[in-house]
Amino acid sequence: MRTIMVTGATSGIGEAVAKRLAKKNCKMIITGRNAEKLNAVAENIRKETKSEVLPLVFDVRNFEECKNAVESLPENFKKIDVLVNNAGLALGLNPLHDGDLADWEQMIDTNVKGLLYMTKLISPQMVERRTGHIVNIGSTASYEVYPGGNVYCATKHAVLALTKGMREDFLPYGIKVTQIAPGAVETNFSIVRFKGDKARADKVYEGYKPLVAEDVADVVDYVLSLPEHICLNEIVMTCTAQYNGVIHKN
Ligand code: NDP
Ligand code: 8X3
Numbered sequence: 001m002r003t004i005m006v007t008g009a010t011s012g013i014g015e016a017v018a019k020r021l022a023k024k025n026c027k028m029i030i031t032g033r034n035a036e037k038l039n040a041v042a043e044n045i046r047k048e049t050k051s052e053v054l055p056l057v058f059d060v061r062n063f064e065e066c067k068n069a070v071e072s073l074p075e076n077f078k079k080i081d082v083l084v085n086n087a088g089l090a091l092g093l094n095p096l097h098d099g100d101l102a103d104w105e106q107m108i109d110t111n112v113k114g115l116l117y118m119t120k121l122i123s124p125q126m127v128e129r130r131t132g133h134i135v136n137i138g139s140t141a142s143y144e145v146y147p148g149g150n151v152y153c154a155t156k157h158a159v160l161a162l163t164k165g166m167r168e169d170f171l172p173y174g175i176k177v178t179q180i181a182p183g184a185v186e187t188n189f190s191i192v193r194f195k196g197d198k199a200r201a202d203k204v205y206e207g208y209k210p211l212v213a214e215d216v217a218d219v220v221d222y223v224l225s226l227p228e229h230i231c232l233n234e235i236v237m238t239c240t241a242q243y244n245g246v247i248h249k250n
Pocket of ligand 2: 138141182183184
């Protein structure tokens with residue numbers, strides 16, 4: 001039975017991925033900062049599936065917290081077969097000259113350093129066991145830059161570069177690495193980006209049918225279901241109304 005860790009599973013894509021993968025009977029480790037939400041997701045998975053679930057509350061920006069969380073894993077959860085690096089966020093849509101330094105730090109620390117910290121902590125045992133799969137949630141912003149997207153897009157370009165770097169480094173050890181790069185997905189993402197302004201967030205998804213978190217979960221599930229000798233390296237997925245940064249609205 002596989003042991004899977006999904007970071008940022010308190011909402012959106014991470015929550016949907018954890019719920020989907022847990023249906024296939026695994027040992028599921030879910031993480032996030034919000035204990036109440038994380039425990040509710042864990043409870044839901046326990047009700048709906050036969051999988052064992054372990055919620056771990058920590059901030060991926062803090063290496064010591066990440067390390068303590070990984071070291072706290074009970075013996076039967078220690079050997080992680082799949083790491084889904086999903087925790088991430090965008091903050092603001094300001095042009096660079098009007099950028100908010102704290103927002104920049106938070107995006108870089110979460111989307112880039114958090115992903116690196118978790119990979120550094122989990123990958124050595126994959127290397128030792130010569131098996132494993134790391135799925136990084138990138139974005140169409142890994143390939144394109146849109147007005148005001150500056151730092152967020154830079155972090156997602158970094159996720160793509162790190163995915164390629166991991167693929168190179170882990171090649172001798174039979175570890176798969178995949179970047180899944182979704183376009184617009186209706187989650188809490190825009191509410192977080194616009195700091196709670198729900199009306200502004202809702203506008204992002206008006207006039208077309210965006211992806212939902214479960215669509216991304218389907219693709220993660222597919223990628224993880226392939227035979228041992230097949231590795232999907234990069235997948236760009238958008239709703240039909242989107243191509244690259246352009247969304248056709250009615
Ligand atoms: P949500 O806001 O719904 O979920 C984000 C998740 O990340 C939450 O579970 C949140 O948990 C977690 N998170 C954020 N900061 C931290 C942190 N410092 N430490 C630990 N966990 C953290 O957004 P999405 O589900 O949409 O986003 C998930 C990923 O998908 C992100 O990497 C995002 O960039 C990417 N993405 C999203 C797209 C979209 O259009 N929605 C498109 C392409 C990619 P908590 O607050 O409890 O810590
Ligand atoms: C999230 C999608 O278009 O805001 O990565 O970059 S977008």
